[in-house]
Amino acid sequence: MPYAAQRLLAGVTLLLATPVLAILALAVRLTSRGPALHRAARMGADGPFTLYKLRTMRPGNVSGPAVTALGDPRITKLGRFLRRTKLDELPQLWNVVKGDMALVGPRPEDPRYVDPADPVHALVFRARPGITGPTALAYRDEEALLALEAADLAHEVGADGPTTEHLDRAYRERVLPLKLEMDAAYLRDRSARGDLAILGRTIGQVLRRTGPH
Secondary structure, three states: OOHHHHHHHHHHHHHHHHHHHHHHHHHHHHHOOOOOEEEEEEEEOOEEEEEEEEOOEOOOOOOOOOOOOOOOOOEOHHHHHHHHHOHHHOOHHHHHHHOOOEEEOOOOEOHHHOOOOOHHHHHHHHOOOEEEOHHHHHOOOHHHHHHHHHHHHHHHOOOOOOOHHHHHHHHHHHHHHHHHHHHHHHHHOOOHHHHHHHHHHHHHHHHHHHOOO
């Protein structure tokens, strides 16, 4: 899909989603102190940029591990719902309109985990990042996977439980390399038809997660 069309579609979707965003932002403000939006540095095709999300963590608790695992105490009750349904990602439509992101592409990464000297990193992070993509679909339960990998690392060294260091290592050494290989394969064979299929699967996934359980 041409990038101009993606930006136009993102703008129209953002306009239509404004009432939903307003309600969710108000809910964030009413259920915990602090701003409705969370701003995070992420790596884009032209270098670092500011990514927007609905805030899902308690104020004063956005420091700590750069990644989140299942059961992270920093996440609010509403934040767990927003993360499960991916509704916290809605403000990234503005990132697409601004030109920071695309609708489909590799997920934007924290600059702390990016190694420009690595050829796979270089390939993936040269591309404009997307709101959704192959890894966003495949790793939709990444928090649970990360918790398991961190617990395994802690067990290997005889620790009582995973620490921030174990979470960081689990992501950097076990999860991120697999995501990067998947994104690299996607970029090598990328097509408009494939991107549309990813968009369709993403919409279906969001509808299933926001529907009645």
